[in-house]
Amino acid sequence: MSVGYRAVQWSRPKRLYDACAAGAMLAYLALFVGAGKLLWTGQRSISDEVLLIRATGSGALAMLHVLLVIGPLARLTPRALPLLFNRRHLGVMTFALAALHGTLVVGYYHGFGAVNPIRSLLVNNTRFDSLRAFPFELLGFAALLVMFVMAATSHDFWLKNLGAAAWKRLHMLVYPAYALLVGHVALGAVQSPRAWPAAAALAAGAACVTGFHLAAGWRSRGQDRAAPVADGWLDAGPAAEIPLDRARLVCAPGGGERIAVFRHAGGISAVTNVCAHQGGPLGEGRVIDGCITCPWHGWQYRPEDGCAPPPFKEKIPTHQVRIVAGRVRIDPRPLPPGTATPPARETSGA
Amino acid sequence: MTVADAVILFAALYASIGVGFAMLFVARGVGRVDPVARSAGVGFRLVILPGAAVLWPVLLRLWWRSSRRAPA
Numbered sequence: 001m002s003v004g005y006r007a008v009q010w011s012r013p014k015r016l017y018d019a020c021a022a023g024a025m026l027a028y029l030a031l032f033v034g035a036g037k038l039l040w041t042g043q044r045s046i047s048d049e050v051l052l053i054r055a056t057g058s059g060a061l062a063m064l065h066v067l068l069v070i071g072p073l074a075r076l077t078p079r080a081l082p083l084l085f086n087r088r089h090l091g092v093m094t095f096a097l098a099a100l101h102g103t104l105v106v107g108y109y110h111g112f113g114a115v116n117p118i119r120s121l122l123v124n125n126t127r128f129d130s131l132r133a134f135p136f137e138l139l140g141f142a143a144l145l146v147m148f149v150m151a152a153t154s155h156d157f158w159l160k161n162l163g164a165a166a167w168k169r170l171h172m173l174v175y176p177a178y179a180l181l182v183g184h185v186a187l188g189a190v191q192s193p194r195a196w197p198a199a200a201a202l203a204a205g206a207a208c209v210t211g212f213h214l215a216a217g218w219r220s221r222g223q224d225r226a227a228p229v230a231d232g233w234l235d236a237g238p239a240a241e242i243p244l245d246r247a248r249l250v251c252a253p254g255g256g257e258r259i260a261v262f263r264h265a266g267g268i269s270a271v272t273n274v275c276a277h278q279g280g281p282l283g284e285g286r287v288i289d290g291c292i293t294c295p296w297h298g299w300q301y302r303p304e305d306g307c308a309p310p311p312f313k314e315k316i317p318t319h320q321v322r323i324v325a326g327r328v329r330i331d332p333r334p335l336p337p338g339t340a341t342p343p344a345r346e347t348s349g350a
Numbered sequence: 351m352t353v354a355d356a357v358i359l360f361a362a363l364y365a366s367i368g369v370g371f372a373m374l375f376v377a378r379g380v381g382r383v384d385p386v387a388r389s390a391g392v393g394f395r396l397v398i399l400p401g402a403a404v405l406w407p408v409l410l411r412l413w414w415r416s417s418r419r420a421p422a
Contacts, residue, residue: 005386007393122354152401157394161384161412162405 005157017086021093025063029055044194049108056101058198061181063094065205068178072216074295078284081295088154095151102144105137136187143180146173159278168279182206226253236261236328239268239346245287249273252332259319259330262287262303267343269303270319270330277314305340365403371410372402379413
């Protein structure tokens with residue numbers, strides 16, 4: 001959260017995160033180049049340029065796998081939340097490495113002719129009808145363009161001015177970009193008889209990404225069971241069963257956003273489960289310093305009115321709550337963002 | 351003109367307009383569109399420059415709207 005814009009919103013944990021990510025990336029490149037020098041010798045020897053092309057390409061793809069797995073992993077275990085905290089910086093690093101790979105490819109394979117390198121990339125191979133000669137480089141180029149748009153719009157300025165929903169849709173393009181890269185590597189492997197290790201690693205990576213998404217989806221499915229309804233209000237169960245400073249999630253029949261029901265020092269309050277920042281799951285966060293704190297990036301809201309503490313101005317919808325015979329009842333109709341609703345107390349209803 | 355030439359020409363035209371617009375936007379428009387950005391430094395303006403060059407039609411619309419809302 002910030003009241004002003006800075007080039008990079010760094011904090012000590014973010015610097016540590018970035019240093020670890022950059023260190024891991026450089027270590028991977030060094031290991032790959034070192035191992036490549038030892039493995040590809042004699043008749044199989046390759047130039048330093050090709051070695052760097054392989055190192056940067058495989059490194060960027062590995063980082064993209066990590067990026068894609070972090071989201072579902074954080075839904076499966078809170079211990080992965082620190083990885084999610086600064087995912088955008090990791091995304092920009094991934095793009096930088098992929099751009100280096102693309103620059104090396106265009107320079108090495110298309111940069112020494114009389115034709116413009118980009119034109120050469122586009123027209124050099126037009127065998128779209130052949131699996132064994134498909135211009136797989138174009139798939140990588142298209143993915144790089146998508147990644148550029150995402151990296152260029154990763155600052156909070158874009159999130160605010162495009163709107164959270166449009167920004168999220170734009171950044172969901174990571175999945176089409178990933179599909180393009182799967183095609184890029186798989187079709188490239190088809191054309192190179194010795195590229196089966198890359199194809200095998202990609203298959204394992206794709207299985208991993210798919211598996212984590214399915215597991216997280218399965219777990220979320222369990223949370224989407226609609227709560228029973230009494231007099232038009234949702235029954236969220238006994239108040240005493242909600243852990244202090246934590247939430248229980250309830251779903252209205254017929255869908256709609258989940259509602260996070262928090263038990264805190266002031267009683268029971270209910271807000272939307274969707275953070276105004278990046279749609280993070282507020283119900284998986286906890287109450288810190290009297291404020292609901294999003295587990296993704298730490299954005300905070302007061303439970304009683306859904307407003308961020310001053311000087312911040314973000315607001316989320318709240319829900320009316322009452323307690324009847326020790327059980328929490330929630331009005332499924334959301335109140336406008338920032339509407340104050342007094343927390344229900346265990347002695348307030350009967 | 352081949353398809354490749356047309357694609358390159360369109361991309362070059364779009365990018366040229368985008369870069370020109372982006373420089374104008376980060377210097378003058380960003381504070382009109384988002385008042386929080388008025389006091390932002392050069393680093394922030396440089397960081398949003400590539401995105402402004404890509405999404406210039408969106409920003410042009412936002413700038414147009416904000417200038418119509420602004421008091422005379």
